[in-house]
Amino acid sequence: MNKIKNLDDLRKMKQDLQNKIKLRERGDSPEAIVQIKVGMATSGIASGAKEVMNYLIEELEKRNIDAVVTQVGDMGYCYAEPTIEVTLPGKEPVVFGYVNIAKADEIIEKYIKNGELVEGILPANYQSID
Amino acid sequence: MSTVKMHLLVCGGTGCVSSYSPQVAESLIKELEAHGLQDECKVVKTGCFGFCEQGPIVKVIPDNTFYTKVAPEDAKEIIEEHIIKGRKVDRLLYTDPKKQEHVPDSKHMEFYKKQIRIALRNCGFIDPENIEEAIARDAYSALGKCLTELTPQEVIDIIKKSGLRGRGGGGFPTGIKWEIAAKNASDQKYVVCNADEGDPGAFMDRSVLEGDPHSVLEAMAICGYCIGANKGLIYIRAEYPLAIKRLKIAIKQAMEYGVLGDDIFGTGFSFHIELRYGAGAFVCGEETALIHSMEGQRGEPTVKPPFPAEAGYLGKPTNVNNVETFANVPPIILKGAEWFSSIGTERSKGTKVFALAGKINNVGLIEVPMGITLREVIFEIGGGIKNGKKFKAVQTGGPSGGCLTETHLDTPIDFDNLLAAGSMMGSGGMIVMDEDDCMVSIAKFFLEFTVEESCGKCSPCRIGNKRLYEILDKITQGKGTMEDLELLRNLSEVIKDTSLCGLGQSSPNPVLSTLTNFWDEYVEHVTEKKCRAGQCTALKKYIIDEEACVGCTACARACPVNAISGERKMPHNINQDICIKCGACYEKCKFNAIFIK
Numbered sequence: 001m002n003k004i005k006n007l008d009d010l011r012k013m014k015q016d017l018q019n020k021i022k023l024r025e026r027g028d029s030p031e032a033i034v035q036i037k038v039g040m041a042t043s044g045i046a047s048g049a050k051e052v053m054n055y056l057i058e059e060l061e062k063r064n065i066d067a068v069v070t071q072v073g074d075m076g077y078c079y080a081e082p083t084i085e086v087t088l089p090g091k092e093p094v095v096f097g098y099v100n101i102a103k104a105d106e107i108i109e110k111y112i113k114n115g116e117l118v119e120g121i122l123p124a125n126y127q128s129i130d
Numbered sequence: 131m132s133t134v135k136m137h138l139l140v141c142g143g144t145g146c147v148s149s150y151s152p153q154v155a156e157s158l159i160k161e162l163e164a165h166g167l168q169d170e171c172k173v174v175k176t177g178c179f180g181f182c183e184q185g186p187i188v189k190v191i192p193d194n195t196f197y198t199k200v201a202p203e204d205a206k207e208i209i210e211e212h213i214i215k216g217r218k219v220d221r222l223l224y225t226d227p228k229k230q231e232h233v234p235d236s237k238h239m240e241f242y243k244k245q246i247r248i249a250l251r252n253c254g255f256i257d258p259e260n261i262e263e264a265i266a267r268d269a270y271s272a273l274g275k276c277l278t279e280l281t282p283q284e285v286i287d288i289i290k291k292s293g294l295r296g297r298g299g300g301g302f303p304t305g306i307k308w309e310i311a312a313k314n315a316s317d318q319k320y321v322v323c324n325a326d327e328g329d330p331g332a333f334m335d336r337s338v339l340e341g342d343p344h345s346v347l348e349a350m351a352i353c354g355y356c357i358g359a360n361k362g363l364i365y366i367r368a369e370y371p372l373a374i375k376r377l378k379i380a381i382k383q384a385m386e387y388g389v390l391g392d393d394i395f396g397t398g399f400s401f402h403i404e405l406r407y408g409a410g411a412f413v414c415g416e417e418t419a420l421i422h423s424m425e426g427q428r429g430e431p432t433v434k435p436p437f438p439a440e441a442g443y444l445g446k447p448t449n450v451n452n453v454e455t456f457a458n459v460p461p462i463i464l465k466g467a468e469w470f471s472s473i474g475t476e477r478s479k480g481t482k483v484f485a486l487a488g489k490i491n492n493v494g495l496i497e498v499p500m501g502i503t504l505r506e507v508i509f510e511i512g513g514g515i516k517n518g519k520k521f522k523a524v525q526t527g528g529p530s531g532g533c534l535t536e537t538h539l540d541t542p543i544d545f546d547n548l549l550a551a552g553s554m555m556g557s558g559g560m561i562v563m564d565e566d567d568c569m570v571s572i573a574k575f576f577l578e579f580t581v582e583e584s585c586g587k588c589s590p591c592r593i594g595n596k597r598l599y600e601i602l603d604k605i606t607q608g609k610g611t612m613e614d615l616e617l618l619r620n621l622s623e624v625i626k627d628t629s630l631c632g633l634g635q636s637s638p639n640p641v642l643s644t645l646t647n648f649w650d651e652y653v654e655h656v657t658e659k660k661c662r663a664g665q666c667t668a669l670k671k672y673i674i675d676e677e678a679c680v681g682c683t684a685c686a687r688a689c690p691v692n693a694i695s696g697e698r699k700m701p702h703n704i705n706q707d708i709c710i711k712c713g714a715c716y717e718k719c720k721f722n723a724i725f726i727k
Contacts, residue, residue, distance in 0.1 A: 003388040006396045007274040010265070010389070017266035039254055041340040042333070042372050070263075073341015075254030076495040080177055085254070097177045117137045117191070121176035126245030126497065128255065129461060 034060075034067035034112055037085040041074035048100065049082035055101050056084075059108055067112070077122050086111060097122040136171040136213060141187040143178025143491065145514055150202060151175075151186035157205035158188070162213075171213055178492055178513045184224065195234065197222040244511060246473065247497045248481050249297075249457040253341030258376050261383035264344040270389040272463035273348050273355075277397045282312060282356045289356075289459065291467035293479030298324055298415070298452030299530065299556045300632070301478070301545040304459075311357040311439040311449040319359035320448040321350050322438075323456055324420060325366035325373070328412040329528025330579060332559035334483040335453035337495050339366070339373035342457065343380035349459035351390060351401040357449050362403040365420050367410050377405060412529070412583035416631045417442075417450040419585065430587045431631035452557070454483055474500035478544030482555065488525075488562040489516045498543075505539040508562055519564035523647070527556025529576045529583075530636030532643025533569065552643040554636070568665035569648040570655055574602040576640040584633065591634030594625040598641060605652065606666040608659040615652055619645055664726050670711045671727040676701040678723035685715035685724065 004010050038044070038053040053069060060067045077083050080097030086107065087093040096107060097120050110116040140146075140155040158173045179187045184198035188208065195218055197208065204222060211217045223232040247253070256263035264270075276285050290305030311319065323346060327335040339346065350362040366374055381403055384390040392400040406424045413419045414429040421443050423429035442448025458480060462470045471479045478500040484507065487493055491513035498507060504524060508514070515521050523533040532553035534541075541547050545555050563572065577599040586592045601618055604610050622638030622645075629635045645652060654660050661669040674685070674694075679701040686694040686702060693709040696702030704715070704724075716724045 003386070004270075004395065005388065007278050010270055010274050010395065013262075014265050014268070014271065017262050020266070037254070041253075041337055042370075045372065070257045071259065072255060073253040073258050074250075074337035074495055076250070076337075076497075077177070077492070078494040079492050114134065116134045116172055117139070117174045119142070119175040121139060121174060123139075123176060123179045123189070126247050128247040128251050129465070 033089065034065060035087040036067055036069045037072045037087075038069065039073070039075045039077075039081065039083045039085075040071035043074065043078045044081045044083065047081040052082050052084065052099050052101065052104050055104050056108070059105070060112075063108065065108070065112060076126070080120075080122055083122065088112065088115065091115075093124075095122045095124060096120045133169050134172050137191040138171065138173045138208075138213075139176045139187075139189040139191060140173060141177075141179050141181075141185060142175035143185075143513055145178065145183075145491070146185035146187060148518055149185050151200075153202040154186050154188065154200050154205065157202040158209065161205045161209040165209060165214065167209070167213065181510065183509065188222075196224050198224045244498060244502065244506060245496055246481050246499055248461050248470075248473075249338060249345075249454050249483050250341070250495070250497045251461065252345065253337055253495075256342065258341055258343055259379050261344060261380065261387055261389075264342070265387075268460070268464060269344040270348050270384075272460035273351050273389065274395055275463055276352050276355055277395050277399055282358070285352065285356050285463065286312060288463060288467045292462045292470040293467075293474070293477075294455065294458055294462060294470065295478060295545060296452060297454035297458070297482065297557070299527065299554065301555060304451060304455055307439065307451070308353060308356050308449060310437070311359075311447050314440055314447040316447050318361070318444075318446045319354075319357055320443045320446060321353045321357065321359045321362040322417075322420070322424070322443065322448055322450040323350055323362065323364040324415065324417065324450050324452045325364055325370070326408045326415040326420060327367065327370075327453070327557060328410075328415045328583075329530075329557050329559045331487040331561050332485050332528060332557050334485050334495065334558045336370050336373050338453050338457050338483075339370070340376055343373075343377050344384065345460055346453055346456045347377075347380055347384055347390060347403055349456035350403060351394070352459055352463065353449055353451065353456070354401045355399055357447070359447075359449070360400045360402065362401060363406050363424060363443070364403065365406045365408055365414070365424055368407045369410050374405065374407070381405075411585070412579075413585045413631070413633050416633060419631065420450065421448060428585075430585045431633075433630065454558070475542060475544045477546055482543070482558055484558045484560045486512050486560050486562070488560075489519065489564040489567070490514070490562040491516055500544045501542040503540050503542055504534065507543070507560070508539070512562070515562065515564050519566065521562070522565050522567055523563045523569065523572075525553075525561040525563065525572065525576075525640070526559070527554035527636075527639070528559045529579050530554060530632065530639055531556045531559075532639045533563070533572065533647060534643075535647045552646060553639065566663050566665070568606075568661050568663040569644045569651050570602060570605055570661075571663075571665045573640045573644045574599065574606060577602055577637070580633070580637040584637075588628075588630040588634060590625045590628040591630070591637065594621055594629075595634070595637055597621060598625070598638065602641070605655050606661075607668045608655070608666070610656040612653075612656055615645070615656065667711050671706060672704055672709060672711065672713070672716055672724055673727055674702050674704055675723045675725060678721050680721055680723070682720070684718045684720065688714040688718040690714060 082099045083097050085093050085095045110118050162168045188197040188200045294304045295301040408414050411429045414423045416431045419429045419431040438448040483497045525533050584591045625638050681699040693705045
């Protein structure tokens with residue numbers, strides 16, 4: 001990693017990183033990676049988000065699914081923790097609530113493998129600024 | 131790959147379930163099977179769409195069609211018209227109340243624009259432990275812009291023009307605060323971030339720090355540039371271990387990447403940030419007490435002036451802002467003051483993060499533009515009251531705020547309106563109460579908190595609040611008098627007027643606002659010795675309905691103090707003098723023969 005020495009460095013770095021993330025999000029990359037975000041704020045962790053995240057990482061590895069699992073902050077759905085957001089290549093992100101190990105397994109088997117939605121979707125009800 | 135091409139999402143939130151969404155789902159499945167479509171189209175139950183008023187909701191994926199008020203009988207039409215023939219069922223589409231037009235899909239619905247995330251823009255979006263994701267989302271670009279293109283005064287002017295006001299509770303204009311600190315010349319100044327979030331039920335700041343720590347670090351550096359400080363301190367409560375961990379990681383990464391530290395972006399500006407831990411005293415959220423606590427002294431407030439901007443941490447000019455205030459700064463710099471001031475009301479600009487808690491369906495964290503009504507927040511975004519109960523009050527502003535009632539539901543939320551209604555914005559906790567909550571007990575609950583947290587330095591707060599608590603306790607015991615109610619009000623006014631700091635000046639608010647808005651309930655407790663919510667144990671009376679009692683003796687056997695007597699197969703009776711109101715008999719009775727009066 002190079003130290004950012006001036007604003008141009010930052011801008012260039014931002015550009016590179018943005019491209020990387022966009023590739024991941026839009027799924028334009030040849031690998032077509034599945035991206036999963038796990039809400040790991042205090043409320044999420046208290047309801048078991050850590051176990052779910054570990055399970056997802058291990059199981060996706062075992063089942064040979066190319067996916068990136070990242071931890072993120074609070075999505076705001078505290079009543080339905082743990083929450084995870086799954087983005088399949090070329091599709092809109094979908095948020096699932098009350099995800100325990102069994103639910104995580106169902107999500108992998110049905111949604112990630114077959115694109116079949118499972119119960120527990122939380123409709124996003126906010127817009128975020130860019 | 132699977133053959134599923136379409137999904138029908140049926141809302142499974144409490145609101146929609148009570149308007150028969152499970153039956154809607156069932157008939158949709160039946161219709162699909164009747165047409166042999168069960169492999170191509172799946173029905174899925176979802177969480178609440180936050181649109182309970184228009185429920186039950188059915189959303190069709192992938193075309194995002196949004197059907198409202200769907201009845202089980204509508205299933206046939208949806209399947210035959212929409213799914214098979216591809217024609218949307220017009221009459222079930224959501225109608226825009228302003229334009230009176232059908233809205234074909236959810237992306238065009240006003241409703242989903244109710245929440246705008248500025249302070250929470252990256253929460254739940256980026257990995258908070260990875261600075262690269264933050265940079266990809268513009269982190270430190272605002273700092274770069276300030277350092278290379280703008281003078282400190284120009285930055286202050288942008289903040290002033292944006293109309294940003296302190297999100298910690300007071301609502302002081304941030305730009306003016308910065309300007310004052312900038313004008314006080316000194317060899318050393320400090321930027322302090324107040325992360326001592328102490329209101330019960332509030333977790334906005336924690337979520338920002340856990341989800342997007344870099345936005346706070348960046349804004350602190352911007353503030354440092356404006357006021358001429360190169361040292362920042364974050365005062366955070368030790369009860370927030372995860373936020374502390376993520377802040378530490380963020381500071382370390384920012385130093386490694388050179389966006390904090392010495393000579394940032396080669397401009398010669400240096401800024402270093404350290405953490406200071408609070409031991410969880412509520413009063414340390416008050417800025418002078420916070421500064422004393424950081425200095426290693428007792429967390430007690432001192433008289434202002436001098437304000438921290440003149441003589442703060444170690445006697446040097448210090449600017450203290452709350453976490454959420456800081457999180458708003460970078461977007462303002464990048465998107466401009468006009469953009470920010472276009473959101474919100476006349477005197478309160480931008481958005482506010484609220485932590486919804488209490489008897490509400492969607493407990494959680496929301497960010498809404500100022501000027502939204504309580505009704506929209508509670509009934510639309512919050513999904514309404516739990517278990518279909520009746521809304522009674524909402525408490526805003528924590529122990530310093532007040533209770534607002536049904537009459538305030540349509541008041542636009544902003545700093546001034548809430549103050550005028552006898553409550554306050556506070557840091558953004560919102561506790562919703564239903565018909566089962568006793569307002570006297572609620573006031574007592576908050577007073578108990580204040581009594582516990584009063585630092586004891588000034589007598590109105592130390593002694594006055596204790597007396598307030600005792601009077602409230604007396605009323606809940608059924609021993610209050612009408613004079614007590616008068617005394618409550620007078621004492622509250624005195625405490626407000628004479629306390630040293632914000633804690634004491636606002637601690638009687640829960641009492642005053644409940645006295646004003648729920649006077650009847652206080653009077654009932656005093657004159658009729660009755661608690662309509664059935665919360666005040668001492669005022670409860672368990673009575674056996676002689677008609678319904680079959681004399682099974684279950685209650686008598688459950689009673690721990692032998693207050694129930696009666697022959698087998700004959701109606702029983704509770705001796706009120708012995709009864710301790712534990713409710714054991716009530717729980718035991720299988721015939722609903724025991725009721726509470």
